[in-house]
Amino acid sequence: MENTQIFEMADRLKTLQEQKKDLEAQTKALAAEIAELDEQLSDAMTEAELDRFSRNGSTFYLKSRLFASPASGRKDEMMQALKDNGYGSLVVETVNANTLASFIKEQREATGEDVPAWLGDTVSTYEKVSVGIRKS
Template sequence: MKDLFQLADSLKDLKEWKKQVDEERKEVSSKIEAVEESLSQVMIEEEMQSFNRGGMMYYLNTKLYASAIPERKEALFSALKEEGYGDLVYETVNANSLAAFVREQVEENEDELPQWLEGLVNTYEKTSLGMRKGK
C-alpha cells in the first residue's frame, strides 16, 4: 500500500509541475511572439532584409497561409477538381468521431466489431489513470 500512495503522490506532483511548466511555456511563447513582431517592424522600417548579431543571422521571412472558408469548403473542392488540382483534396474522418462511432457499433454488436468494419479500422484499448480533487 505504501508504494501505491507514493506513486499517487508522485503522479500528483508531476501533474502540478507539468501544469506550471505549460503556463511558463505559454508566457515565454507570448513574449517571443511580441519581440519577433517588434523586431520585424523595426527591420521593415529600416529596410533591412537581414543582419548578423552575436553569431546569429536574423532575417525577414514572409509566408502565405491559406485555409478554406468553412461554409465554402465544398465549392473550393469542386473548383480545385475542375481546374485539375483534385490531388490536393482529401476526404477525412475526425479521429474522435470515428472512435465514438466504432464504440457505438461495438456496443450494438454484442461487444464485437461489425463484420463490415473488419479490415477497415484499427482498434485498441488504452487504460489510463484519472485524477480529480477528493472530498
C-alpha cells in the same frame, strides 16, 4: 506493496503533474511573449529596411510564409473549383493547408494574380512575416 509505498508514488505523481502544469503555463506565456517580440522585431526590421543582420553569433533574417485555407463556409465550393479547373489532385476529402498554400504561391508566380479568378473568394490567404535565427 505497502500503503506507504503507494502513498509515496501518489504524492510523487501529484507533484510531477503539478510541475508539468506549471511548465505548460510557463511555455504558453513564453510562446505569447516570443510571438509578440517576433512581430515587433519583424516590423522594426521592415521599417528599417533590414532583411537580415548578425548579432552575437546569430543571423536574424525576415522570412515570409503564405497560409491559405478555404474561405469561411466555402470549402466544398473551393474544392469543386479546383476539380473543375484541372487541380482535382489537390483535393482528397480535404485540401491540405500547406499544399493549398504552395499551390496559391505557384499560381501567384505564374499568373501574377493574388488568387486565381476561378477560385474567387472561396480561398482566404494571409502572409505571416517572422524572424528566423541561425548560427552565423
